[in-house]
Each structure stands twice: as structure tokens, then as C-alpha cells.
Amino acid sequence: MVRLTARFLMAxxxxxxxxxxxxxxxxxxxxxxxxxxxxxxxVPVPKEPLVFLKPTSSYLxxxxxxxxxxxxxxxxxxxxxxxxxxTRCKNVSKQDxxxxxxxxxxxxxxxxxxxxxxxxxxxxxxxxxxxxDTSTPVSKFIPFDDVExxxxxxxxLKVNGEVKQKGCTADLIFKVPDIISYVSKFxxxxxxxxxxxxxxxxxxxxxxxxxxxCGMGELATLKFQVCGE
Amino acid sequence: MVRLTARFLMAxxxxxxxxxxxxxxxxxxxxxxxxxxxxxxxVPVPKEPLVFLKPTSSYLxxxxxxxxxxxxxxxxxxxxxxxxxxTRCKNVSKQDxxxxxxxxxxxxxxxxxxxxxxxxxxxxxxxxxxxxDTSTPVSKFIPFDDVExxxxxxxxLKVNGEVKQKGCTADLIFKVPDIISYVSKFxxxxxxxxxxxxxxxxxxxxxxxxxxxCGMGELATLKFQVCGE
Ligand SMILES: [Mg+2]
Ligand SMILES: [Mg+2]
Ligand SMILES: [Mg+2]
Numbered sequence: 001m002v003r004l005t006a007r008f009l010m011a012x013x014x015x016x017x018x019x020x021x022x023x024x025x026x027x028x029x030x031x032x033x034x035x036x037x038x039x040x041x042x043v044p045v046p047k048e049p050l051v052f053l054k055p056t057s058s059y060l061x062x063x064x065x066x067x068x069x070x071x072x073x074x075x076x077x078x079x080x081x082x083x084x085x086x087t088r089c090k091n092v093s094k095q096d097x098x099x100x101x102x103x104x105x106x107x108x109x110x111x112x113x114x115x116x117x118x119x120x121x122x123x124x125x126x127x128x129x130x131x132x133d134t135s136t137p138v139s140k141f142i143p144f145d146d147v148e149x150x151x152x153x154x155x156x157l158k159v160n161g162e163v164k165q166k167g168c169t170a171d172l173i174f175k176v177p178d179i180i181s182y183v184s185k186f187x188x189x190x191x192x193x194x195x196x197x198x199x200x201x202x203x204x205x206x207x208x209x210x211x212x213x214c215g216m217g218e219l220a221t222l223k224f225q226v227c228g229e
Numbered sequence: 230m231v232r233l234t235a236r237f238l239m240a241x242x243x244x245x246x247x248x249x250x251x252x253x254x255x256x257x258x259x260x261x262x263x264x265x266x267x268x269x270x271x272v273p274v275p276k277e278p279l280v281f282l283k284p285t286s287s288y289l290x291x292x293x294x295x296x297x298x299x300x301x302x303x304x305x306x307x308x309x310x311x312x313x314x315x316t317r318c319k320n321v322s323k324q325d326x327x328x329x330x331x332x333x334x335x336x337x338x339x340x341x342x343x344x345x346x347x348x349x350x351x352x353x354x355x356x357x358x359x360x361x362d363t364s365t366p367v368s369k370f371i372p373f374d375d376v377e378x379x380x381x382x383x384x385x386l387k388v389n390g391e392v393k394q395k396g397c398t399a400d401l402i403f404k405v406p407d408i409i410s411y412v413s414k415f416x417x418x419x420x421x422x423x424x425x426x427x428x429x430x431x432x433x434x435x436x437x438x439x440x441x442x443c444g445m446g447e448l449a450t451l452k453f454q455v456c457g458e
């Protein structure tokens with residue numbers, strides 16, 4: 001009886017956030033969160049998650065093209081595990097963090113490196129380089145129960161059929177509960193919020209005319225055409 | 230008849246975004262946007278608006294206290310004119326920008342300077358120092374028609390009864406249409422989005438126990454108690 005109720009509540013919770021792309025209010029990204037990237041770039045391991053925001057106006061559904069803004073000269077792909085928040089939380093412990101996850105998605109965190117490099121050098125916000133329209137392509141909602149362990153998921157990305165990224169969420173520096181707990185010290189996480197957990201090594205520039213394809217284990221694949229603005 | 234229809238449409242538009250705090254999905258801030266600040270700090274006049282994001286989970290209504298996160302040692306007040314978007318726009322010209330404004334609000338853009346100073350020095354995002362819960366206190370919606378000219382509004386802020394900021398939106402470097410046009414080159418602005426236009430000179434730290442009061446011409450005043458977390 002207790003099991004049935006828990007299952008029922010989980011189903012309701014999943015249903016509520018299945019439209020995270022339509023109903024969500026924030027996208028929280030984490031930068032430099034894969035050990036293979038830290039090693040490849042020979043930079044120090046971050047002591048705390050490097051947190052940034054993307055607006056929900058940057059969401060893109062499969063079937064629509066990625067549009068490269070004409071103001072940018074270099075935009076890079078980043079394939080990532082997305083985590084969908086199911087219930088409101090603030091100051092949540094790592095132990096309790098996963099109770100607030102309703103599901104996942106496969107996502108791209110497209111990044112205007114031209115803009116970001118200049119912004120970082122000048123101590124300016126990352127907003128424009130991370131927040132442009134179509135910069136957050138996402139798969140459909142993957143219910144919590146469909147993922148046995150979010151830290152054993154293979155991630156891959158191809159450009160025009162050639163493998164460019166190949167990693168595994170096992171390599172995450174800050175795990176899903178670490179990120180949720182940390183972010184919730186500062187800001188309330190709300191149902192339908194999305195967390196982008198970071199990208200494995202291999203992120204690089206792409207251009208108009210390219211076809212980007214990516215996948216996460218057996219759970220999701222995505223394919224997008226790239227257009228100029 | 231045409232006039233009546235226009236007035237009716239304006240009323241509908243205003244009604245739709247009167248709950249911008251509840252329904253909005255993004256808050257776009259502009260930093261270093263007052264000439265008096267540029268002069269006081271002796272820094273170059275920005276060539277383009279310095280754009281950052283705050284999450285809508287940072288909104289605070291009058292009647293609730295500002296809560297200083299325990300992780301921060303120095304949080305500053307910034308009194309600002311807020312601009313509410315009424316209709317969707319992308320790549321809008323300066324000439325057409327004001328057509329997409331449904332109204333205004335008085336706002337505070339509370340900023341954890343301790344965090345922001347460190348983030349800027351390290352080339353990191355501004356998210357945590359700008360995005361914490363209660364960091365965006367706002368007044369109620371002020372309909373477009375109630376403001377004859379958004380660029381002649383006096384702004385003031387007092388801490389414990391003492392005047393700390395006293396400025397005027399005439400001093401804005403990037404005016405409201407400049408900001409809307411610029412931001413819309415990168416990201417779609419949607420109904421209920423809020424733009425924080427920047428703060429006049431005098432922004433400084435405050436602490437738990439303080440009372441912060443601010444006003445914008447005859448249009449709005451706000452008063453908040455400050456608590457520790
Ligand atoms: Mg930012
Ligand atoms: Mg990323
Ligand atoms: Mg400000």
C-alpha cells in the first residue's frame with residue numbers, strides 16, 4: 001500500500017514536470033565539471049561548482065534548427081546530462097538532494113566561445129555567450145525511474161557523422177546531488193528548473209550547414225541542423 | 230473608434246503582465262549604466278550594455294524581509310527602474326522597442342559584492358552574487374500610460390532613514406530602447422520579462438537589522454527590513 005502510494009506520487013511528479021521546457025523558469029549550468037576536461041586543459045580541479053544561468057528562451061526542440069547568431073564568430077557544442085527538478089528546495093543536503101529530482105534529459109549547452117573568452121578576460125557576465133536563442137537544445141523528459149544511475153551514462157556527440165565527444169557521467173567532478181545542494185544554498189530550485197551538469201572533453205566550434213547528433217546511453221538521441229541567422 | 234480600440238488593447242496588455250513577478254521567466258540586468266557611476270569610478274563609458282541574468286526565484290514582494298545569505302560577507306543595495314516586457318520581440322530596432330514595453334516597476338538589484346569581485350577577477354559568471362533568493366525586491370506593476378517619460382524619473386534610496394542614493398534615469402547611458410534592442414539581438418524577450426536598467430551612484434553594503442527604503446518619483450516607494458539567514 002505504501003509502495004503503491006509512493007509510485008502514484010512519483011507518477012504525478014513526473015507528469016507535472018514532463019513539460020519542463022514550456023513551464024520551467026530557470027536553467028542552471030555548471031562549467032568545467034568533467035575530470036577529462038580538467039586534465040586535457042591542465043587547469044586546477046574546481047573547488048566549487050562553477051554556476052551560470054541560461055534563459056528558458058534559449059530552449060530548442062528537435063525538429064527545429066540551431067540558429068547561429070550573426071553577432072558571433074565561434075560557437076561550440078557541449079553535450080550534457082540535464083537534470084529536471086520536481087519539487088521546490090532550498091538549502092538541501094547532498095543526502096536529500098535526489099528526492100527533488102523528477103527526471104532527466106539529454107541537452108546541448110551551446111556556447112559562443114568568442115563572446116565568452118572576451119567576457120572572461122574583462123570580468124564580465126557570461127550571459128550573452130551562453131544565453132542566445134536556440135543555445136539549449138533538449139530531448140524529451142526522461143522520468144526518474146527510467147535511469148538506474150545518473151552517474152554511469154555514456155554521452156556522445158557527432159558533427160556530420162564524425163565523433164567529436166565521447167564521455168561518461170561517471171567522470172563528473174560535482175555529481176548531481178553535489179550540484180543541487182550547492183546551488184540551493186544560494187537560490188531556491190523550483191519544479192521544472194533544469195540543471196546542465198557540464199560537458200566531457202572535445203567541445204569545439206561548429207558552423208552553419210553542419211549536422212549535430214548526440215546521444216545518452218539507450219535513453220535519448222537528438223539530431224539538429226545548423227543554420228546561419 | 231480607433232482610439233478606443235487602441236486603449237482597450239493597451240488595457241489588456243497591461244492586465245496580462247501585471248503579474249510579471251509570478252509569470253515572468255527572466256530578469257535581464259544591465260551593469261554600469263549610469264554616467265554618475267562611470268564618473269565616480271573613473272572607468273571608461275561602456276560601448277555596449279553589460280548584460281547579466283537573475284533568476285525569477287530572486288523576486289521579493291514588499292511585506293517580506295530581505296534575507297542576507299550566510300555565505301556572503303558584503304551585499305550592496307542598487308535602486309533601479311525596472312521595465313516590463315509586454316509582447317515578444319527579437320532583433321527589434323531602437324525605434325520599435327518601446328512598443329514592446331507594457332509597464333515599469335521600482336526595483337532593487339541586490340548584489341553580493343564579495344562574490345562578484347572574486348568572480349570578476351577569476352573570469353567567472355556573475356550568477357551567484359546576483360541571483361540569490363530575495364535579491365530582486367520589486368514594486369507592483371506600473372502601467373505604461375502612467376509614465377510620461379521613463380528617462381526623467383528621480384530615484385532615491387535610504388538606509389535607516391539616511392539618503393544613500395539619489396539619481397535620475399536621465400543619467401542612463403543606454404536608454405530603455407537601446408537596452409531592449411541590444412538584448413533582443415541575442416535573446417527573445419517575452420511577455421513578463423523584466424529588465425533592470427542599472428543603478429545611480431552611491432550603491433554600498435548593508436547589513437542585517439537595516440531598513441531599506443526607496444522611491445521612484447511619485448510612482449512608487451518600497452520599504453524592506455533586512456534579516457540574516
Ligand atoms: Mg551570468
Ligand atoms: Mg556546458
Ligand atoms: Mg544593478
